[in-house]
Amino acid sequence: MFQTAPIRAASQSDLTREMSDRLQTALTTHLEQAYAPDQRKFLRLFSATETADLLGVTGQFLRKCHSDGTLPEPEVIRNGRRFYSGEELFAARRLLEGGSRTAGKYLPGRRVDDKLQVIQLMNFKGGSAKSTSAIHLCHYLALNGYRVLAVDLDPQGSLTGFCGIQTELEFDGASIYDALRYDDPLPIREAIADTYFPGLDLAPAKLVLSEFETETAVNAGRGVAFFERLSAALATVEDDYDVVVIDSPPALGFLTLTGLYAATSVIVPMTPSMLDLASTQQFIEMTSAYLGVIEETGVQLDHDFFSFLITRDDPSDIPSQQIVSLMRALFQDRVVGATMLRSTAVADAAMLKMSIYEVARAEMTRSTYDRARGSVDAVGAEVASMIQRAWGR
Ligand SMILES: Nc1ncnc2c1ncn2[C@@H]1O[C@H](COP(=O)(O)OP(=O)(O)OP(=O)(O)O)[C@@H](O)[C@H]1O
Ligand SMILES: [Mg+2]
CATH class of the missing domain: 3.40.50.300 (P-loop containing nucleotide triphosphate hydrolases)
Structure with a gap:
């Protein structure tokens, strides 16, 4: 728990060390509560609307890609609504880019000779x-x-x-x-x-x-x-x-x-x-x-x-x-x-x-x-x- 008694220190270095220790304890406690040790930070899922927006396509196009097998179904479907993980979004980009006539539409990164x-x-x-x-x-x-x-x-x-x-x-x-x-x-x-x-x-x-x-x-x-x-x-x-x-x-x-x-x-x-x-x-x-x-x-x-x-x-x-x-x-x-x-x-x-x-x-x-x-x-x-x-x- 936190130490909240008034600080009595013999020197300025003791004072600041005590301050630093208290802050460290408070931060560690806060962080351990916010992120339990076994709980790594993870990214939320994206709705179909947001995913379509990020891909720069319409919701209708995205649904069609699933029905014609261009894109696999996402793992999470709740009440008939699709939710995409960050990995699934990236995988969709790779698949769509592979089939796209316009290079860079889905993967806009570097091409040969483009500098980092x-x-x-x-x-x-x-x-x-x-x-x-x-x-x-x-x-x-x-x-x-x-x-x-x-x-x-x-x-x-x-x-x-x-x-x-x-x-x-x-x-x-x-x-x-x-x-x-x-x-x-x-x-x-x-x-x-x-x-x-x-x-x-x-x-x-x-x-x-x-x-x-x-x-x-x-x-x-x-x-x-x-x-x-x-x-x-x-x-x-x-x-x-x-x-x-x-x-x-x-x-x-x-x-x-x-x-x-x-x-x-x-x-x-x-x-x-x-x-x-x-x-x-x-x-x-x-x-x-x-x-x-x-x-x-x-x-x-x-x-x-x-x-x-x-x-x-x-x-x-x-x-x-x-x-x-x-x-x-x-x-x-x-x-x-x-x-x-x-x-x-x-x-x-x-x-x-x-x-x-x-x-x-x-x-x-x-x-x-x-x-x-x-x-x-x-x-x-x-x-x-x-x-x-x-x-x-
Ligand atoms: N758009 C914003 N709206 C509200 N608060 C913001 C916004 N951008 C930054 N802040 C807040 O402003 C504070 C300073 O921001 P930040 O830490 O990004 O600045 P910094 O330039 O990196 O600071 P430092 O110089 O210490 O590195 C933070 O508390 C941050 O949450
Ligand atoms: Mg900063």
Whole structure:
């Protein structure tokens, strides 16, 4: 149980250790209740309507595919209604793509000569919704038939938690740190775990990842340059994925920079407030300085897109809308047209370390769900079309 007696500590280090112990106990208790040890996170089933929508076909076409044997029946049929697992959805994509005359209709990922897309979400402003945007993008892309690798470059491990690995609890496996470290690094493949979400794999983060910052300072010039370490690691698994989504810490340190060098595209999530605008300006200024240093080593960096994404958007809040308008005036199509709306549906799902895609519509107030889902779908669709454009489609 929790210790709730007032803390009496002999020193500041004792005080903070006691605070950390209490938080750890509370978190472990909460997580053990939310996810019993034998109960791994799993993905809900999708209704026939949702499945047809995700496949981009009509309900009638889907039914016909079952009756003519193009698609096997899903395992779960309740009261005559079909429900599909994530695996069944992916399998349906493969079968339909095989019989489709338009290549890429059901499996829109890379074709021969298309380069792996590596999208980094970064902003040193804490709480700008980097991790929330990252997991929603991962889930959108995976549900839409892309093979996605999530890379968590934040030692806080928020994205790792969203992917079903609770860093607060015991977790022995290898992590992205092991692939980046200077002493005896592991092949990244050994650090990648599959997740309960079909189409999505994860290179998880642990707290030890923060060592990369100090080790880089000490090991400058040793082995692969610090900024090339992630891209060199990703090159060994690139055939397995269409898109890599990188979440970064709220800092512009070596971790963010090794991500930035690996990235083929960058998204800067930003909450529209005056303070966030000011800190985003500083962030971009520092980024420019660091990119200049990397370019001086003779490397040419070329991002397919470098765009701002408005997060926690509240269209009824006039001051914030003025900032949104300003951003659009300054950067035109370098601001993603759709925004991530501020929504209790997203916040509530996040409390359970879930994206909105993991919550069934019936579990929430419909209008709240539809509004939030519509917004994250629109952002996902726009990013997907930016990816397709990078592939020349
Ligand atoms: N669209 C949204 N609607 C409501 N709440 C949101 C939304 N997006 C993010 N949040 C909430 O805002 C907070 C910050 O989000 P998040 O953790 O994604 O930010 P971050 O940039 O990754 O933070 P950090 O800098 O610490 O890594 C979280 O509590 C999250 O649940
Ligand atoms: Mg985060």
